[in-house]
Amino acid sequence: MLDFENDLRPIEAELAALRQDTNGNGNHAREADLQAVLDQRLRDLYAQLTPWQKVQVARHRERPYTLDYLQRAFSDYLELHGDRSFADDRAIVGGPAILNGRSVMVLGHQKGRDTRDNLARNFGMPHPEGYRKAERLMLQAERFGMPVVTFVDTPGAAPGLVDEERGQAEAIAASIATMLALRVPTVSAVIGEGGSGGALAIAVADRILMLEHAILTVASPEAAASILWRDAGKAPDAAAGMRITAEDLEKLGLVDRIVSEPLGGAHRDPPGVASTLATAIDETLRELERLSVDELIAQRYAKYRDIGFFLE
Amino acid sequence: MKEIFKRHPRYRTAPESFTELPDDLWVRCDQCRELVYAKEYEDALWVCSKCKYHAQITARQRIDITVDPGSFYERDAGIHSSDPLTFRSGSETYANKLREWQDKTGTREAFLYGIARLDGKEIVLGVAEFKFSGGSLNGATGEKIARAFNLAGERSVPLILFSSGGGARMQEGTISLLQMAKTVAALDRFKESGQPYLSVMTDPCVGGITASYAMLGDVNIAEPGAYIGFAGRRVIEQTTHQKLPQSAARAEFLLEHGMIDLVVARAEMRSVLGRLLEMYAGAGSRAAEKRLVGQGA
Numbered sequence: 001m002l003d004f005e006n007d008l009r010p011i012e013a014e015l016a017a018l019r020q021d022t023n024g025n026g027n028h029a030r031e032a033d034l035q036a037v038l039d040q041r042l043r044d045l046y047a048q049l050t051p052w053q054k055v056q057v058a059r060h061r062e063r064p065y066t067l068d069y070l071q072r073a074f075s076d077y078l079e080l081h082g083d084r085s086f087a088d089d090r091a092i093v094g095g096p097a098i099l100n101g102r103s104v105m106v107l108g109h110q111k112g113r114d115t116r117d118n119l120a121r122n123f124g125m126p127h128p129e130g131y132r133k134a135e136r137l138m139l140q141a142e143r144f145g146m147p148v149v150t151f152v153d154t155p156g157a158a159p160g161l162v163d164e165e166r167g168q169a170e171a172i173a174a175s176i177a178t179m180l181a182l183r184v185p186t187v188s189a190v191i192g193e194g195g196s197g198g199a200l201a202i203a204v205a206d207r208i209l210m211l212e213h214a215i216l217t218v219a220s221p222e223a224a225a226s227i228l229w230r231d232a233g234k235a236p237d238a239a240a241g242m243r244i245t246a247e248d249l250e251k252l253g254l255v256d257r258i259v260s261e262p263l264g265g266a267h268r269d270p271p272g273v274a275s276t277l278a279t280a281i282d283e284t285l286r287e288l289e290r291l292s293v294d295e296l297i298a299q300r301y302a303k304y305r306d307i308g309f310f311l312e
Numbered sequence: 313m314k315e316i317f318k319r320h321p322r323y324r325t326a327p328e329s330f331t332e333l334p335d336d337l338w339v340r341c342d343q344c345r346e347l348v349y350a351k352e353y354e355d356a357l358w359v360c361s362k363c364k365y366h367a368q369i370t371a372r373q374r375i376d377i378t379v380d381p382g383s384f385y386e387r388d389a390g391i392h393s394s395d396p397l398t399f400r401s402g403s404e405t406y407a408n409k410l411r412e413w414q415d416k417t418g419t420r421e422a423f424l425y426g427i428a429r430l431d432g433k434e435i436v437l438g439v440a441e442f443k444f445s446g447g448s449l450n451g452a453t454g455e456k457i458a459r460a461f462n463l464a465g466e467r468s469v470p471l472i473l474f475s476s477g478g479g480a481r482m483q484e485g486t487i488s489l490l491q492m493a494k495t496v497a498a499l500d501r502f503k504e505s506g507q508p509y510l511s512v513m514t515d516p517c518v519g520g521i522t523a524s525y526a527m528l529g530d531v532n533i534a535e536p537g538a539y540i541g542f543a544g545r546r547v548i549e550q551t552t553h554q555k556l557p558q559s560a561a562r563a564e565f566l567l568e569h570g571m572i573d574l575v576v577a578r579a580e581m582r583s584v585l586g587r588l589l590e591m592y593a594g595a596g597s598r599a600a601e602k603r604l605v606g607q608g609a
Contacts, residue, residue, distance in 0.1 A: 157523075159543030159551050164561045167571045168542035169522035176496045177528060197480075197492060197523040197542075204493045218489040218520070223547075224482045229401065241399050242485030252396075254486055304497040305458060309396040309451030309487045312388065 002056045005045065011038045042264040049213065052236035054245050055221055057213040058192045062267040064274065065124075066093055066108030066151040069191070072271055073278030074099050077106065082133060086166065089130030090121045091154070092202070094137045096146065100282045105141030107134050107202055108151030111192075124193075125158040128171035131201050135171075135178045147185040147285050150202045155220060157198025175201040180304065185288035185296060187281050190214045190246075190255070191266075206300050207284045208254075210246040211277065212261040216254075217244045254307070257284070341365055357578045366535045366578050368515060370417070371424050371439040374474055378582055379437060383429035388459060392420040393452045399483040406483040413444045422446075422477065423453040425460040430472070431586040433593065436464035439474045440514075440521075447477025449520050450484045454491025457525060458498035464509075465502040470593050472510045472585060475526040478544070479519020492524035499525050508592035510585060513540045513563075513572070531588055532572040534563035535581070540572070 001009060011034055018031045049057065057063070070077045070093075077097035081088040094107035109126065112118030134150075141148045157168055179186060179202065186205035194203065194216035203216075210216065219227065221235035224242060228234075249255045259280045262269035288296065338347045343365035353360070357377055358367040375384050392410070399406035414420055422445050425438035438460040440447040449457075457473070464471035480488035502509065511529025513522070515538035523542055534540055541561035549556050559565055566572045576584045 159547050164541045170527040172523040173527045218480045304493045310455045311394045312391045
């Protein structure tokens with residue numbers, strides 16, 4: 001449970017206790033009552049989360065990650081490995097998959113579930129070879145006419161000396177350029193933390209979908225606060241000022257569709273959110289598949305070239 | 313004898329603080345802290361004679377030392393930030409900051425571009441103004457960079473960008489982030505012209521700038537010693553909990569690791585750019601013509 005959910009703790013505890021104790025008839029009524037109270041409280045709470053609270057939800061340790069969606073919402077998936085040049089980066093996973101009967105190429109950032117997994121996956125922060133693997137699979141998708149579906153969920157690209165040695169900036173830039181030029185439909189879904197250029201590298205699709213409580217930021221709120229005010233403690237202010245929530249970004253026209261989450265966030269019902277998101281991706285792909293390749297490319301160029309926000 | 317001493321105070325001890333210095337006689341190098349003659353410094357294009365540090369210079373200075381005299385015609389000088397998020401923190405507003413930067417630099421944003429000539433050849437030239445918000449990428453500069461690519465494409469002339477900056481501008485949030493996609497989209501279109509894009513990175517150049525258009529030059533060039541990378545020095549040190557060697561993520565480091573083509577001293581830059589234009593631009597237009605003929609256009 002997250003800090004701001006502390007008030008709900010006693011109710012959830014009592015519910016859990018009731019469910020374990022299956023004797024007695026009165027319990028069912030009490031259970032239903034409590035569930036109703038809890039649902040109402042969650043509804044109220046999650047209807048008005050502050051941007052900083054959304055950051056906590058987006059980073060929730062039990063929030064579904066890319067592989068969870070692949071497992072639940074795609075009928076087949078085979079993970080492919082490596083950038084053919086240096087290594088296989090486990091912070092980005094990808095490979096061919098089947099979504100509602102059609103072949104697609106899926107790519108996504110992948111965080112770890114436990115410490116060991118997180119070390120292997122560098123906490124979902126890709127190295128350059130991760131972006132080069134993504135680029136390789138995108139180009140392969142283009143060659144076989146497969147739409148590209150990406151899941152965006154990273155604190156950011158890895159900022160280490162080894163990453164500079166292997167050209168992190170170039171790897172991200174090249175991934176953006178390649179994705180923007182693909183001659184197949186592309187859909188991205190921001191499912192958790194969309195952190196900075198490391199997120200954007202695989203997010204620049206024909207349509208950007210975003211889960212209700214996901215965030216998309218130019219820098220993590222902590223880093224932004226440190227850059228702006230030399231005080232990472234002001235992260236909640238940065239989160240509020242930078243407009244990082246799905247609702248704000250849809251209003252600004254920077255994301256195309258918000259996909260609603262189960263009551264109390266994606267982590268409370270992974271199968272539910274997987275099915276909702278898969279439906280949204282499928283609908284979006286069907287819309288894009290009606291366009292000719294030239295229309296697709298022209299629309300995509302206009303979408304990004306025409307981002308406004310300046311005066312003259 | 314007395315007279316000579318008066319006119320040549322050669323052994324005068326230089327004072328430590330700037331305020332005691334005669335206004336325009338001496339300049340202190342930002343890097344090695346040595347004093348150099350201002351006139352000498354300017355003649356050396358603001359490169360320290362002691363440590364060879366290539367100091368940050370203004371966009372106007374850069375234009376002056378790069379293109380044929382008087383040939384630069386700026387475009388869209390009026391484009392400026394709309395403060396799209398009405399960003400503020402307490403009593404400090406981004407709108408005020410913008411005015412401050414504008415007063416300090418005399419430009420309305422952190423990037424300017426226009427048409428110019430180099431060795432008589434028409435080019436589109438874009439230059440970052442580092443002193444404006446650390447050269448950061450925002451809605452306005454993203455638009456100007458995209459227009460620079462568009463203009464070079466329309467006129468079918470080479471594009472030279474001098475990029476420098478700390479990355480995306482925080483005060484415009486995710487809008488700044490998306491400028492990475494916008495500039496790269498425009499860059500991709502420009503490639504159809506068959507003209508070269510020469511990307512020159514100067515100190516410092518990091519974040520959303522290198523992770524988008526700056527690293528995607530047909531030829532990537534850097535000034536000696538320039539810090540160029542994805543993450544800034546402080547971020548790397550904080551993340552890895554290690555002191556970074558001085559040489560890390562400098563121009564020569566990037567050359568060694570295969571990320572840039574050339575490290576070019578400021579005094580040589582103009583001539584190297586001229587030679588590249590000569591070698592690439594002619595070939596590029598011939599290739600583009602061939603493609604058009606090939607398509608039956």
